[in-house]
Amino acid sequence: MLELNRMNTLLSAAGTTIFTVMSALANEHGAINLGQGFPDTEGPRDVVQAAADALLDDRNQYPPLTGLPELRQAVAAANARFWGLDIDPAAGVVVTSGATEALAACLMATLNPGDEVVLIEPLYDTYLPVIRLLGAVPRLVRLQPPDWALPREALAAAFGPRTRAILLNTPMNPTGKVFTADELAFIAGLVRAHGAVAICDEVYEHLVFPPARHVPLMTLPGMAERCLRVGSAGKTFSLTGWKVGYVSGPPALIGVVARAHQNLTFTTPPNLQRAVALGLAKDDAYFAGLAASLAAKAERLSAGLAAIGFRVLPTQGSYFVTADYSPLGFTGDDQAFCRHITEQAGVAAIPVSAFYEAEPPRRWVRFAFCKKDEVLDEACARLARHFAARAVAA
Numbered sequence: 001m002l003e004l005n006r007m008n009t010l011l012s013a014a015g016t017t018i019f020t021v022m023s024a025l026a027n028e029h030g031a032i033n034l035g036q037g038f039p040d041t042e043g044p045r046d047v048v049q050a051a052a053d054a055l056l057d058d059r060n061q062y063p064p065l066t067g068l069p070e071l072r073q074a075v076a077a078a079n080a081r082f083w084g085l086d087i088d089p090a091a092g093v094v095v096t097s098g099a100t101e102a103l104a105a106c107l108m109a110t111l112n113p114g115d116e117v118v119l120i121e122p123l124y125d126t127y128l129p130v131i132r133l134l135g136a137v138p139r140l141v142r143l144q145p146p147d148w149a150l151p152r153e154a155l156a157a158a159f160g161p162r163t164r165a166i167l168l169n170t171p172m173n174p175t176g177k178v179f180t181a182d183e184l185a186f187i188a189g190l191v192r193a194h195g196a197v198a199i200c201d202e203v204y205e206h207l208v209f210p211p212a213r214h215v216p217l218m219t220l221p222g223m224a225e226r227c228l229r230v231g232s233a234g235k236t237f238s239l240t241g242w243k244v245g246y247v248s249g250p251p252a253l254i255g256v257v258a259r260a261h262q263n264l265t266f267t268t269p270p271n272l273q274r275a276v277a278l279g280l281a282k283d284d285a286y287f288a289g290l291a292a293s294l295a296a297k298a299e300r301l302s303a304g305l306a307a308i309g310f311r312v313l314p315t316q317g318s319y320f321v322t323a324d325y326s327p328l329g330f331t332g333d334d335q336a337f338c339r340h341i342t343e344q345a346g347v348a349a350i351p352v353s354a355f356y357e358a359e360p361p362r363r364w365v366r367f368a369f370c371k372k373d374e375v376l377d378e379a380c381a382r383l384a385r386h387f388a389a390r391a392v393a394a
Contacts, residue, residue, distance in 0.1 A: 010132055017125055018354040022338060026348035032371075032379045034301075035338075035348040037173070037319040039370045043239040044286065047279040051242075054271035063270040066258050067095025067246070074277040075231070075246045082205075082287075083216050085224070091251035094258050095273060097265040098243035099203045099232040104130050106199045106228045106247060107167075108260035111136040115164035118155070122174055122355030124201065127167055136164070140357055145322060145364050146313050148177045152186055159190050165197045166190075168217060171204035174355055174366040175322060176298075176315025178212040188220040197253065198223065203232035203245075204318045206287050209295035212316035218249075225250045228257065233276040235319075236290075238370075242272050294319070294369070297376060301369040304380030308387055319370040322352060326363045328387055333362040345386035347379045 022035040042048060066072065069089070076089035087093060096102040103126065111117065113135030119127055121142040131138050139158040141151060159166075168187065170179040179187075191198050200217050208214045218227035233244040247257050302312045302321050311324035325337050332340070334351035342348040349367050353360035369376060 010129065014129060018350060022342065022348050022350060025339065025342045029343050029346060031342045031346045031348045032375060032382065033348045034367045034369070034371065034379055035350045037368045037370060038240045039238040040372055040375060041238065043237040044279060044282070047237055047239070047275050050278045051271050051275035054274040059270055063267050063273060065262055065267060067093060067268065068270060068273045068277070071095055071246070071273040071277040074280040075248060078280045079248055083219055085216065085218060085248070087248045088251060092248060092254050094247045094254055094261050095268050096245040096247065096261055097268045098234065099201070099230050099245035100126055101261070101264055102230045102245040102247045103127070103167075103199065103201060105257050105260040105264055106230065107131060107134060107136075109253065109256035110165045110197050110199065110228075112164070114162065116160065116162040118158045118163060118166040120155075120168065121357065122352060124169060124173055125354065128357065137162070139163070142356065143175065143177070145324070145352070145361055148175045150179070150183045150186070155187070156190060159194045159196070163194050163196050165199055167199045167201065169201040171208055171214060171317030173204070173318050174320050174350070174352060176313070176318045176320050178208055178214055178316040181215050184215055184217055184220060188217060188223050191226055192222050196226070198227045200227055200229045202229055203235045205231060206236050206290060207294055207319065208291060208317040209298065209315070214317065225252075228253055233279065237276070237279050242276075244268055244272050244276050297369040297371070297373065300373060301367060301376045301380070304376065305367065305383070308380065308384050319368050320366050321369060322364055322366055324363050325365060329390070334365055338365055341383065341386070346382045
């Protein structure tokens, strides 16, 4: 009989993710799932058609390790077009099977056992397991609601002689925060001073709502040679199931990322790569329209939640709004609240405590607004009916 205590202790001890738990609960109760961040509509028809057509073009064998030349060229061109970055398409881009793999490859390429990595909470739930599997040490700095202000003294104190990297997520999941130019300059100063590398999770780079403006850390002085920038076709084209990501950076770093990628997935379906290359060349109207559409959905859901009594925080980007449910009179923690509204109101959300390592804030929940307007309206109607009935019963 297999002895489970001989398996990897970190992975063996890991529980089911909160996203899986809440999605399963939503399915069980027929709830509207505003927990997981995926759109409920398809992406651009021309991009999908390009992927379908490419399956029949007799080029379905292994593509190059670092990605098809046309996609690497498209990624480099997009970096120049949107952010003014000069990326070598031949040596400065690696195409990956999703941004999660891209992040894992960047961490593998950067870290040795015992190295320290600075991370900012709340954070995406795969960061810590990968870092610990690599034998590196996370140094956590937390942002707190409602203002999500960057704690500069704590951040500076997290850097030290063993710091190898910082993993920075902007626009940020789950907060919807877009780091300001001033905050980024402070972070860049610490990275340069400590000779560190910045791994930049920028999957929501095109999902930013004016007047907020996304500024890649790589664009700051002295940072082009220190940054690995991760993008996601799934987020940019509302095709999350495709799992196509890309890393951009200086050849000296990208070469090692490619070696890590070789030992993870090696390559990514060529038809999807060709379609994403077409997508990245779409005109400015597409990218502006994507941001405007999501900004309107964020406003729609935020207004609906506020009318019910939630304290809704502003969002500057991503797929998410964060809300405080305590004005509704519910006294349990955020996990209990999310379970309650899924089972009793028919709407699923994610507890923000799931994005913290320990002693998290406990009265905040995350709602995804990347859904059809009628779905957002129905979710708000269900919550309104439920909490109105609770108020009458009380």
